[in-house]
Amino acid sequence: MRNAEKSFFKRVRQHLFRERVDREIFGRIFPHLRKEKDYGYSFRTDLEMNAETDHLDILASLRHIERQIGRMPKAYGASFRHILHRDINERLQSFEAVGRRRIQPTSCDPRFVATRA
Numbered sequence: 001m002r003n004a005e006k007s008f009f010k011r012v013r014q015h016l017f018r019e020r021v022d023r024e025i026f027g028r029i030f031p032h033l034r035k036e037k038d039y040g041y042s043f044r045t046d047l048e049m050n051a052e053t054d055h056l057d058i059l060a061s062l063r064h065i066e067r068q069i070g071r072m073p074k075a076y077g078a079s080f081r082h083i084l085h086r087d088i089n090e091r092l093q094s095f096e097a098v099g100r101r102r103i104q105p106t107s108c109d110p111r112f113v114a115t116r117a
Contacts, residue, residue, distance in 0.1 A: 014094060017094045017098070032044075069084075
């Protein structure tokens with residue numbers, strides 16, 4: 001596959017990922033927290049959502065999977081581990097890209113500041 005095709009598909013995947021994240025945030029989590037509609041989340045307030053998030057132990061899950069990999073046949077386990085880490089890295093990069101776009105700017109470009117009223 002040519003680089004232009006890879007780049008196109010990468011942009012499409014990133015766009016679809018961003019749309020999925022924004023759709024869940026704006027279309028489900030925000031209305032759920034505002035009590036406009038119950039989407040079945042286990043939290044009802046920002047504080048409950050943050051507390052639930054703090055209890056998610058991602059590193060413990062990774063350690064558990066690594067222990068499982070240690071009990072797999074060597075070649076299969078190494079391949080499985082490679083795929084796991086590659087997929088997690090790609091997903092984290094997607095989240096990082098979405099997050100980067102949502103960060104509020106800390107300064108303003110003077111070219112966009114009105115000088116006359």
